[in-house]
Amino acid sequence: MSVQQISLSGRKMEVSNKEMTFLERIYVWTILKGLWTTIQHLFRRKVTIKYPEEVREMSPIARLQHMLMRDDQGRERCTACGLCALSCPAEAITMKAGERKADEKHLYREEKYAEIYEINMLRCIFCGLCEEACPKEAIYLTTSKKIVKSGYEREEFIYGKDKLVMPLDMAIKNTQTNTVN
Template sequence: MSFRERIYFPAILNGMRITFGHLFRRKTTVQYPEVTRQFSDIYRGKHVLKRDDQGRERCTSCGLCAVACPAEAITMVSAERKPGEEHLYREEKYAAVYEINMLRCVFCGDCEEACPKEAIFLTTELVKSEYQRDKFIYGKDQLVEPFDPAKRIDVSKRQTPAVLEFKKDKRYKHNV
């Protein structure tokens, strides 16, 4: 060690210079609940199970999202629609239980890709932190969007104009 290194003092000063220098830099963090960052329109956050224009659930519990899911986060139990429930479910089969384990989910969006009924979408909402692990298993009460048309979740930005144009074809009317 040289004399300069042995007295330590210049090294301490150099360290302090770096530390105090950071005080005057622009902060890289934001005060989260009050300030939020801007999200991309196609950010993949919490899922939503969409209703159709008449407020009926789109999901028919076909299981394609669950088989596409690389994390095996999705489980469902199907049930048959009874007479008189036509205003609730669009097709004769529906998901009686639909659960996504948000701790398992990697938010890859494969479920959205796999869905033949345009029922599941990822949204810009975030999954909230919890104290208990079992609270992260989201059921239909947290996933299905509200019945009230004003409170529906808009996913139109996730679909490119080409996709929206394609869906206008009457052969694909089951997905409108």
């Protein structure tokens, strides 16, 4: 029997060239261990659910859907600073800044706004770092039960401002509930 040390990607690993016994060569012990594991799992609670009929409860801290927020006057909060895109570890956020025109003061808070704002949901890992990085609290990960829908085309998973911006009626409702309380 000889023991060698080989280096795989900077790590050292000992390799043994020991001759295998007869039982090891026919893998009986390995097969028995696998059978024992299978028998143990037969008597445990099942983890799978019948999806369309049963729906698993979501965690109360689950982050499910992105939303670009509006302020109390219904204007978009995003100023296209790009901090959310920089903080995204999956590089799922892309944006292009634009200058606000004089007749668009009712749409955007600042002089600069996100002309194009896209999130690639296939790349997003829903970590919430974009939400933490935003100084204007413009992006928010909702805890509602709205999940990213399935689809057949890659383009269906690139969410633009049309899918991300908070609906105006929702912004008005939020403003009214804040002023009442």
